[in-house]
Amino acid sequence: MGYMCDFCGDQRSMVYCRSDAACLCLSCDRNVHSANALSRRHSRTLVCERCNSQPAFIRCVEERISLCQNCDWLGHTGSTEASTHKKQAVNCYSGCPSAAELSTIWSFVLDIPSVGDSTCEKGMSLMSITDNSLTNSMDPPQSKDGQDVSVFIEENDVKNIDKSSDWMGSSAMPELRTKRQNVNSTSSKTCCPGTKASDLEEDDKFYEDFNMDEVDLNIENYEEIFGVALNDPEQLFGNDGIGSLFGVKDMSGADLNRRGTYAAEGSSIGLVKSMQPAISNPASADSVISSKTDPNLCFATQAHSSISFSGLSVESSAADHQDCGASPMVLMGEPPPWCPESSFPSTSRSSAVMRYMEKKKTRKFDKKVRYASRKARADVRRRVKGRFVKAGDAYDYDPLNETRSF
DNA sequence: GTACCTGTCTGGACCACAAAAATCA
DNA sequence: CTTGATTTTTGTGGTCCAGACAGGT
Numbered sequence: 001m002g003y004m005c006d007f008c009g010d011q012r013s014m015v016y017c018r019s020d021a022a023c024l025c026l027s028c029d030r031n032v033h034s035a036n037a038l039s040r041r042h043s044r045t046l047v048c049e050r051c052n053s054q055p056a057f058i059r060c061v062e063e064r065i066s067l068c069q070n071c072d073w074l075g076h077t078g079s080t081e082a083s084t085h086k087k088q089a090v091n092c093y094s095g096c097p098s099a100a101e102l103s104t105i106w107s108f109v110l111d112i113p114s115v116g117d118s119t120c121e122k123g124m125s126l127m128s129i130t131d132n133s134l135t136n137s138m139d140p141p142q143s144k145d146g147q148d149v150s151v152f153i154e155e156n157d158v159k160n161i162d163k164s165s166d167w168m169g170s171s172a173m174p175e176l177r178t179k180r181q182n183v184n185s186t187s188s189k190t191c192c193p194g195t196k197a198s199d200l201e202e203d204d205k206f207y208e209d210f211n212m213d214e215v216d217l218n219i220e221n222y223e224e225i226f227g228v229a230l231n232d233p234e235q236l237f238g239n240d241g242i243g244s245l246f247g248v249k250d251m252s253g254a255d256l257n258r259r260g261t262y263a264a265e266g267s268s269i270g271l272v273k274s275m276q277p278a279i280s281n282p283a284s285a286d287s288v289i290s291s292k293t294d295p296n297l298c299f300a301t302q303a304h305s306s307i308s309f310s311g312l313s314v315e316s317s318a319a320d321h322q323d324c325g326a327s328p329m330v331l332m333g334e335p336p337p338w339c340p341e342s343s344f345p346s347t348s349r350s351s352a353v354m355r356y357m358e359k360k361k362t363r364k365f366d367k368k369v370r371y372a373s374r375k376a377r378a379d380v381r382r383r384v385k386g387r388f389v390k391a392g393d394a395y396d397y398d399p400l401n402e403t404r405s406f
Numbered sequence: 407g408t409a410c411c412t413g414t415c416t417g418g419a420c421c422a423c424a425a426a427a428a429t430c431a
Numbered sequence: 432c433t434t435g436a437t438t439t440t441t442g443t444g445g446t447c448c449a450g451a452c453a454g455g456t
Contacts, residue, residue, distance in 0.1 A: 371442065377424060378443035386446025387421035397445070411456080419448085428439070 007032060016047040016055035023047045026102070034096045045092040046106060050075070061086040 004023075005013045011025030017033070020042060024032060033042055046056040046066045054068035060076070062085040067075065076082045091105050369375045381388050382395035389395050 369443075371425070373425065374441085374443045376443090378445090381422075381444080383421080383445060385420090386444075388423075388444085390422060399444090412454090414453085416451080420446090426441070430437075431435090
């Protein structure tokens with residue numbers, strides 16, 4: 001696994017494509033991902049220079065090495081010296097950036113080989129660079145023009161991240177962290193500083209017509225739900241927050257298993273709850289739940305628990321989580337909309353909740369009517385206590401007349 | 407901490423029968 | 432192989448009920 005390009009097997013692998021679960025050299029990355037518009041949207045990042053098998057999410061400035069979350073955790077939690085290492089986010093990208101552009105994305109990587117002239121310049125307009133959401137939402141990157149999209153991680157930020165990961169418990173296995181990392185995968189649709197205007201327009205459309213295909217859950221207006229509901233940490237985590245908004249506040253992990261649809265609806269909270277049974281240290285779990293009152297943790301939770309609508313469940317395998325890497329809906333990079341810098345009137349929120357509830361009522365989950373004729377007949381059949389009755393028998397419900405025969 | 411009660415929510419069962427699918431001559 | 436008749440299976444929606452769960456006492 002890793003080190004050599006999975007495609008050509010000739011060159012050293014340099015980037016990791018989550019969608020393909022493949023380590024590629026830059027040349028093959030370019031070839032593979034210039035094939036079509038869909039492949040251009042694959043989110044890629046550097047491959048971990050330690051394990052050579054996982055996508056890097058952070059670069060240790062001191063060690064000058066890009067690390068996946070697992071290796072970062074293994075390497076930086078042992079000694080206090082290592083834990084103080086400054087780290088830099090490793091950005092994801094999509095499209096077919098040139099070597100120069102990759103140098104811009106990964107300014108710390110000095111030896112990006114030229115991959116030749118762009119063969120998919122059209123794709124460049126689609127290129128997006130996703131910062132791994134390690135920026136502090138309270139202090140967004142200064143540059144918005146994409147010239148310097150790398151984000152420097154201050155120690156506080158890293159600690160915040162660690163806080164967010166504390167819920168995994170001190171005994172949390174690296175595998176779990178890896179899973180979480182996979183869940184945090186990015187896509188070309190994710191917002192990020194430095195995204196070009198056209199991308200932002202696309203993103204706007206994306207939010208406006210937010211379609212969670214993977215869970216068969218259609219919400220036509222993203223902002224209607226999240227733009228309001230997520231603007232306040234209390235709304236997100238509080239008594240009447242997103243839990244109730246999504247109808248999952250009282251759902252256990254078992255419920256999330258049993259009701260995959262709701263697992264998807266539950267967003268990160270559902271995920272956190274669903275994973276609680278696996279947490280060996282209750283205090284650690286509490287540390288996450290308590291994040292509702294801590295803006296920094298609020299950010300950290302967003303950064304690492306992220307919001308995925310891939311229908312995760314406790315029983316999801318590692319592969320499942322890997323698949324989630326291709327999930328089109330992970331919010332990263334942008335300051336979390338629910339952080340305190342903006343506040344929504346409570347009336348707007350309540351109206352948004354009402355609108356959502358109305359939509360939820362009318363929403364059809366996985367129900368598909370295969371035979372319209374049968375449905376039409378069922379719609380007019382008389383019933384007794386909901387059961388169909390023989391023609392001519394007494395009934396207590398007639399869909400056509402809503403009258404009773406007795 | 408445990409047991410009990412209450413309220414809420416969910417999935418599944420139930421029903422008749424037309425339509426679809428399968429089987430046979 | 433094709434066609435028509437016969438038999439079997441499927442799917443439809445409103446209601447009820449058991450079970451799971453959370454919260455309070």
